[in-house]
Amino acid sequence: MTGAVQSKARVSEVARVPVERITDALSAEMAQVDAILTTQLNSSTDLIPQVASHLIRAGGKRVRPLLTLASAQLCGYQGDHHIRLAAAVEFIHSATLLHDDVVDGSATRRGRPAANRLYGNKPSILVGDFLFSRAFQLMVETGSVEVLRILSTASAVIAEGEVMQLSTANNLATTDEDHLAVIRAKTAALFAAATEVGGAIANAPPEQVEALRVYGDCLGIAFQLADDALDYAGSEGATGKDSGDDFREGKVTAPILNAYASAETDDERTFWKRVIEKTDQKDGDFEHALGLIKRHRAVERTLADARRYGDQARTAIDVFPQSALRDDLRELISYVVDRDR
Amino acid sequence: MTGAVQSKARVSEVARVPVERITDALSAEMAQVDAILTTQLNSSTDLIPQVASHLIRAGGKRVRPLLTLASAQLCGYQGDHHIRLAAAVEFIHSATLLHDDVVDGSATRRGRPAANRLYGNKPSILVGDFLFSRAFQLMVETGSVEVLRILSTASAVIAEGEVMQLSTANNLATTDEDHLAVIRAKTAALFAAATEVGGAIANAPPEQVEALRVYGDCLGIAFQLADDALDYAGSEGATGKDSGDDFREGKVTAPILNAYASAETDDERTFWKRVIEKTDQKDGDFEHALGLIKRHRAVERTLADARRYGDQARTAIDVFPQSALRDDLRELISYVVDRDR
Numbered sequence: 001m002t003g004a005v006q007s008k009a010r011v012s013e014v015a016r017v018p019v020e021r022i023t024d025a026l027s028a029e030m031a032q033v034d035a036i037l038t039t040q041l042n043s044s045t046d047l048i049p050q051v052a053s054h055l056i057r058a059g060g061k062r063v064r065p066l067l068t069l070a071s072a073q074l075c076g077y078q079g080d081h082h083i084r085l086a087a088a089v090e091f092i093h094s095a096t097l098l099h100d101d102v103v104d105g106s107a108t109r110r111g112r113p114a115a116n117r118l119y120g121n122k123p124s125i126l127v128g129d130f131l132f133s134r135a136f137q138l139m140v141e142t143g144s145v146e147v148l149r150i151l152s153t154a155s156a157v158i159a160e161g162e163v164m165q166l167s168t169a170n171n172l173a174t175t176d177e178d179h180l181a182v183i184r185a186k187t188a189a190l191f192a193a194a195t196e197v198g199g200a201i202a203n204a205p206p207e208q209v210e211a212l213r214v215y216g217d218c219l220g221i222a223f224q225l226a227d228d229a230l231d232y233a234g235s236e237g238a239t240g241k242d243s244g245d246d247f248r249e250g251k252v253t254a255p256i257l258n259a260y261a262s263a264e265t266d267d268e269r270t271f272w273k274r275v276i277e278k279t280d281q282k283d284g285d286f287e288h289a290l291g292l293i294k295r296h297r298a299v300e301r302t303l304a305d306a307r308r309y310g311d312q313a314r315t316a317i318d319v320f321p322q323s324a325l326r327d328d329l330r331e332l333i334s335y336v337v338d339r340d341r
Numbered sequence: 342m343t344g345a346v347q348s349k350a351r352v353s354e355v356a357r358v359p360v361e362r363i364t365d366a367l368s369a370e371m372a373q374v375d376a377i378l379t380t381q382l383n384s385s386t387d388l389i390p391q392v393a394s395h396l397i398r399a400g401g402k403r404v405r406p407l408l409t410l411a412s413a414q415l416c417g418y419q420g421d422h423h424i425r426l427a428a429a430v431e432f433i434h435s436a437t438l439l440h441d442d443v444v445d446g447s448a449t450r451r452g453r454p455a456a457n458r459l460y461g462n463k464p465s466i467l468v469g470d471f472l473f474s475r476a477f478q479l480m481v482e483t484g485s486v487e488v489l490r491i492l493s494t495a496s497a498v499i500a501e502g503e504v505m506q507l508s509t510a511n512n513l514a515t516t517d518e519d520h521l522a523v524i525r526a527k528t529a530a531l532f533a534a535a536t537e538v539g540g541a542i543a544n545a546p547p548e549q550v551e552a553l554r555v556y557g558d559c560l561g562i563a564f565q566l567a568d569d570a571l572d573y574a575g576s577e578g579a580t581g582k583d584s585g586d587d588f589r590e591g592k593v594t595a596p597i598l599n600a601y602a603s604a605e606t607d608d609e610r611t612f613w614k615r616v617i618e619k620t621d622q623k624d625g626d627f628e629h630a631l632g633l634i635k636r637h638r639a640v641e642r643t644l645a646d647a648r649r650y651g652d653q654a655r656t657a658i659d660v661f662p663q664s665a666l667r668d669d670l671r672e673l674i675s676y677v678v679d680r681d682r
Contacts, residue, residue, distance in 0.1 A: 043504075044501060044505070044522070045501055045504045045505050045508065047504050047507065047508065048501065048504055096470075102462075102466060103462075103463045103466055103467065121443075121444075121462075122444045122507055123504065125440055125443060125444055125466060126440070126444065126500050126503045126504045126507070127500070127504065129437075129440060129473070129496070129499075129500040129503070130497055130500035130501060130504065132470070133493055133494075133496035133497035133499075133500055134497055136477060136489065136493035136496070137490070137493045137494060137497060139489075140486055140490045140493055143486055145481055145486060145489075148477065148480075148481050148486075148489055149478070149481045152474055152478045152480075152481055153478060155473075155477070156471055156474035156475055156478060158470075158474075159467050159468070159470040159471035159474055160384055160389065160471060162467045162470070163384075163386045163388050163389055163464065163468065163471065164385070164386045166388065166463055166464065166467070167386065167388065181385070
């Protein structure tokens with residue numbers, strides 16, 4: 001295990017402008033979402049609000065619920081069901097984080113001790129189940145079966161993506177297609193559902209709903225690729241997950257697949273197999289990995305892929321007339337991709 | 342730790358008559374439910390059907406989906422959505438079992454190695470999430486928001502019950518009220534939802550739907566009390582969970598609370614505190630516990646409570662006219678309560 005611990009820049013910490021601009025534009029609605037996130041944690045057992053609040057109150061810019069609010073507004077929605085939906089999306093996201101951290105044995109989340117470390121695995125599993133159920137209760141309140149269809153499907157796809165990831169983890173034979181399928185399922189599916197339900201609750205025309213879905217899907221893929229790149233190019237001084245976490249777990253992410261595919265010697269391939277497939281790591285391995293990744297421009301190529309998906313997201317929302325909100329949603333793409341700077 | 346391992350009689354193994362009679366009456370529909378349980382496990386990843394089938398194909402009499410089918414039929418339902426609902430109920434049940442076994446670190450389930458032992462905790466958590474999502478997708482197919490309301494609420498209550506149980510486990514100061522709240526939430530809530538959705542999908546009059554809900558609630562409480570009693574009165578030769586499992590985990594169940602409340606000496610109280618609160622157990626402790634439980638008639642009193650709830654379940658369905666199916670649902674109560682014989 002390498003001792004190197006660098007801070008990793010997170011979406012909430014750098015280049016705040018576009019997220020904050022959307023947040024400002026939707027601040028009254030986000031306050032209502034936050035109120036629901038708090039009141040819906042009420043339970044006869046204290047442990048549920050404790051564990052859930054530890055995660056939900058730890059910060060994060062609430063990108064996914066913002067996307068739901070922004071999508072509904074972009075479609076001219078006049079009701080208030082989008083507030084519940086945004087809260088439901090954040091609850092589903094929170095449930096997956098609680099379960100992920102148990103599955104990964106994570107030590108930290110959002111710069112704080114992960115809930116599983118603080119409260120144990122049992123509450124994390126069960127409170128995740130509770131948040132997931134609450135999310136569906138919130139959707140039921142909207143009375144929209146279409147919304148329930150979109151988010152129950154997304155939830156199944158996310159779980160499939162997580163299971164797929166179990167088989168690609170530590171496997172350098174993972175194809176680019178398999179890797180894309182994993183990140184599309186485990187990350188992009190919820191982004192896509194978050195934007196799609198915003199259009200669906202507004203009863204927007206099918207081409208607008210589909211445009212929002214594509215925007216969310218491509219933004220989600222770009223987000224995950226940038227996230228994976230950051231683990232090998234993290235800037236100092238930011239809080240959140242530590243740079244090198246993916247490496248220490250032997251996670252097969254895009255920078256690793258790029259560097260492995262470009263390996264020029266058997267020594268390189270042997271190195272990657274040892275540290276990633278066997279997670280047999282010693283001092284200096286992370287630095288050596290960073291050197292190989294730099295030499296093969298593996299982070300730059302990952303970010304170039306992220307930008308290509310960002311471009312698709314940008315094009316997708318051409319179907320909407322120009323507006324400040326559409327501009328903000330576009331700037332959000334650059335921000336998501338280039339947040340390493 | 343006591344080395345005593347006795348087999349525990351399970352609902353699937355003894356006094357088969359009433360469950361089999363209902364199963365026969367509804368066999369064509371149960372075959373359709375089984376077909377859905379199989380096809381809905383299809384996934385791009387092999388691990389999902391593997392883990393889920395290991396549990397779902399292991400047997401069990403499918404009491405909960407049977408209750409949904411029987412309830413719909415009792416209300417004269419003519420459609421086919423009750424098939425999907427019954428499958429959804431079984432998926433939710435299966436998801437909670439997968440997560441429970443991780444939370445409890447269970448070694449066996451339905452007489453076979455538990456999925457967490459065979460495949461690890463990670464697949465059990467994630468496949469549980471998948472089954473839960475699939476359950477909601479099945480409900481969406483019925484187009485009934487009411488059904489989604491009932492089962493999302495039940496799911497949240499179940500998770501709350503499981504969290505409550507974390508705080509009552511190993512706690513002899515648990516009140517009877519708290520204990521009832523736990524079993525009502527963790528077990529009876531799904532029985533009650535299983536029967537209620539059968540009435541709801543049939544668009545039955547409110548008093549019939551409510552009668553079915555009360556029947557399921559009371560049957561579920563009786564079921565759990567009988568289950569807890571069996572752990573201290575298990576008959577030989579049956580398969581399933583081992584008798585004494587609850588004791589070894591220091592679980593505070595009704596027989597324990599009854600025996601502890603009846604303790605006549607400080608020695609008795611000290612014994613219970615050591616083995617249950619501290620789970621500091623040695624050879625012979627389980628046998629000593631069985632002796633105390635017998636002396637204070639703690640199993641009999643637990644079963645008497647179960648019968649009282651059974652009587653309430655029996656009375657609840659008075660609102661339905663006499664029929665063979667109503668008779669079967671009544672016999673199911675006695676079977677659930679008296680399955681120790």
